[in-house]
Amino acid sequence: MNHVILKPGAVSLAEWRAVYRGTPVALDLAAQPVIARSAAAVAAILAKGEPVYGINTGFGKLASVRIPDADLETLQRNIVLSHAAGVGEPMPVPVARLMMALKLASLAQGASGIRPATIELLEAMLAKGLTPVVPCQGSVGASGDLAPLAHMTATMIGVGEVFVGSARLAAGEALAQAGLAPVTLGPKEGLALLNGTQFSTANALAGLFGAENLYRSALVTGALSTDAARGSDAPFDPRIHALRKHRGQIETADALRALMAGSAIRASHLVGDERVQDPYCLRCQPQVMGACLDLLRQAATTLETEANGVSDNPLIFPEEGEALSGGNFHAEPVAFAADMIALAVCEIGSLSERRIAMLVDPALSGMPAFLTPKPGLNSGFMIPQVTAAALVSENKQRAYPASVDSIPTSANQEDHVSMAAHGARRLLGMVENAVCVLGIELLAGAQGCDFHAPLASSPVLEQVRARLRSEVPHLDEDRHFAPDMDKANALIRSGAIAGLAAALLPNVSGA
The missing domain is CATH 1.10.275.10 (Fumarase/aspartase (N-terminal domain))
Known part of the structure; x- marks a missing residue:
């Protein structure tokens, strides 16, 4: 455009x-x-x-x-x-x-x-x-x-x-x-x-646009982690989700199934894997991420309506020659939309952190502790998972609904307010926190898949790994971790990771 x-x-x-x-x-x-x-x-x-x-x-x-x-x-x-x-x-x-x-x-x-x-x-x-x-x-x-x-x-x-x-x-x-x-x-x-309401609406829209990329990127990192953990794609079977009927859940399962299609890692464990069920962070991705998708779409509908409305006061009606005083300036719709986006962003990051924690735990992943070939001498992904936990905790605190608060202003003339402004303003910071969590998961998922060589993941996930490996090599021995995280975060933030799988991912709001 x-x-x-x-x-x-x-x-x-x-x-x-x-x-x-x-x-x-x-x-x-x-x-x-x-x-x-x-x-x-x-x-x-x-x-x-x-x-x-x-x-x-x-x-x-x-x-x-x-x-x-x-x-x-x-x-x-x-x-x-x-x-x-x-x-x-x-x-x-x-x-x-x-x-x-x-x-x-x-x-x-x-x-x-x-x-x-x-x-x-x-x-x-x-x-x-x-x-x-x-x-x-x-x-x-x-x-x-x-x-x-x-x-x-x-x-x-x-x-x-x-x-x-x-x-x-x-x-x-x-x-x-x-x-x-x-x-x-x-x-x-x-x-x-x-x-x-233009300040609140602008901030809420910015948060929505960030959350769109976040959701789509999280499907990619989630699929990569599922393959790294040798997880099953059976929970993504369309028959399961058709019975529940939620649109977002159905589309999310379709995307995850498509992302993993053709994975040799997955194929190698179709026979002889003793595990009956995967942890919820893998198995319930369609249910959790699908609910986030539905929530983001609802918020998008509200914000598109608000962005195209008139919200000052009084309003002028030229045909009748009247000026009518009302309350279109009250940003309650924006406050609710911002709260919904905050909930979705928080949950996207929370589920991603659980997948990171699962990957670094040898009892759950079956891989070397903290994804390092020499645990003990090396700490590997131990502290990046701690960082992810800290960011998710911060987002949980920020996700408390702003719209439930009101402090009267203007000598009680304005006796109920929406608090939409800071409810919307927090969103970009929450999105950035979640971006960094997904960046850590991208690194961890790729590292986990490396342990399954020479088996490859699906064609699209191999493209994702190749894009990451063009900037961040496999972690054999401990090294300065922050630059690796910066590069992975940038790939998430820019939309590059979601872009590699764009044809397989649902649109959030005409993304």
Whole structure:
């Protein structure tokens, strides 16, 4: 995908994924008349002289305060400056760009009262690579992601900082260098830009995109570990899963069976193997990973809907000339989706760690202790399994649902909030932890298969082993382990391992 044209309300997950990965983005020109009508509706509402929330009143608990017409520009500027109260590390640039694009598509649906010039500035900043420096912490995911979106909006009025390439510049300077001018916000515009779930949604989508690769990579490492342990592929028989009827379980079993097809290691143990059943970490992969797949797909459906919706307040209805105050800014759907992704990511890593632990245990694997030819003199994979256990434990703690918490804000006007922002923000860190667990499993599975030489695994798993061995040799004697792990982690993180088996793996959400 060379370019993404945002069609407000009809952007696919594949297009949002492309935006996240850096594809240039522009707004569909067909949105221009809709945007103009919405801005004209705000002007018409103001001309009536009646108090309308967010247009000529204060905000939140101060909604009853009427603001004179002469102060309306100041009102919009003040809300941006006062609400830019976030803390913490800046959003990663890809996530911040995605947030900007989500806001652009939302505003362009013509229900927010934004003038064309203001939308054009946001679009131009995306096109020219001006990414606001937005602190990650400070949103409770209701009344919108106010603090982070205020930091984004502040750069549009020349306040704050932006990233331009590797440089971090004052917003006014960066705009000037790009040939852009700060905007003076008109009535409703500051609130429209601040209100909405785009910070939470961008982070949740980033987590989803990482989890897609994680799930697909874990099927490959899981199949490799099954072969290394001389495990059975009988639990992947389609008749078993047809009886349970879960789509994700059926597709996962199909993939695992295909990944192991043609394995000489497996064929050598079809007769004479005294084991009756494998441990759950091998045998129950379709059930556990299939449930994760179903969960990720459900989250993807929710997030695609949210990404194509309008979530600020009040909403403008040009045909009726009305501004209606509601609660679309409440990010409960995003919070639930983020919690589901967190559960899936945690379980993917947890199951992988159990396979690593099984492989290093000679009583279970039948291989040398800790996968080293000379245990005792060498420690082999002893401590990498400990590292995997530490990462899984950390993810278990992070997986506690964020959506069950609420702390009232704004003097109890906003008395129930979603906590979607940090529920979504934790996901990339959880994904990275799980990536490192899968990297360790990739190394362990390949090492285990090495012990079965000259027997080979399946053709596709042999490609995976060859890709790894092009960078990481077999472990004969103990050596500095961290560089090996770094290389394996990079192969997982980049999607290279899943890519080698892409034709055999289920799509998560149009991946």
